């Protein structure tokens with residue numbers, strides 16, 4: 001399937017896409033940044049957290065957050081990039097500078113662990129980079145945004161060893177109800193992506209169902225993880241209503257009520273409204 005999916009019916013109350021990569025142009029279906037922000041706003045997705053994954057995209061995120069009112073930024077070295085860097089110390093110093101560069105940089109992330117794309121040989125560096133990002137988030141009082149792919153236990157081991165920061169988000173939450181409880185017990189907000197609409201994702205829907213209303217967030221991780229029925233096409237923030245409708249159904253909640261909660265939760269998770 002190709003082509004840009006049509007705009008869904010607007011949401012009854014605004015929400016925030018709390019994890020997006022507006023700088024990643026996957027194909028011709030990618031919208032220019034200003035258009036992506038406008039298309040999202042037109043369906044009730046009025047604000048976006050732009051996430052940087054390496055030095056160029058972290059710089060881009062800071063620049064974009066200072067240019068567009070709708071955006072705030074997260075900066076970090078992605079767990080799949082950290083092991084490939086020639087000089088982790090120098091790169092972390094630059095991330096620290098960027099994290100402190102502007103009050104619209106709200107998050108240190110995405111950091112974390114990815115045992116799917118990175119093999120055994122890269123794990124020690126991943127863990128070291130993750131520890132340093134946790135420390136940075138605490139020192140600068142930023143929200144920690146965690147990427148966890150096939151690494152649930154290891155992520156919580158590091159969190160337990162380092163101590164969780166004040167505010168932290170499990171981005172694209174991918175665990176079951178039991179893992180959700182372990183994250184919630186430690187104070188996390190759980191962010192649900194288009195994956196929650198996938199047919200084979202019942203354990204993830206079970207996790208969403210047990211998450212307290214004040215800990216639920218929504219994201220795209222665009223341009224990836226496009227919700228059903230457009231799975232495989234290019235994702236964008238204007239498709240969040242598809243995910244929100246599926247989430248309301250899973251929880252047996254009113255859509256407006258869930259949207260209002262998600263918006264408030266995002267402001268809490270990212271240190272206040274913008």
Ligand SMILES: [Zn+2]
Nearest residue numbers: 110147171172
């Ligand atoms: Zn991620």
Ligand SMILES: [Zn+2]
Nearest residue numbers: 019051110221
């Ligand atoms: Zn991401």
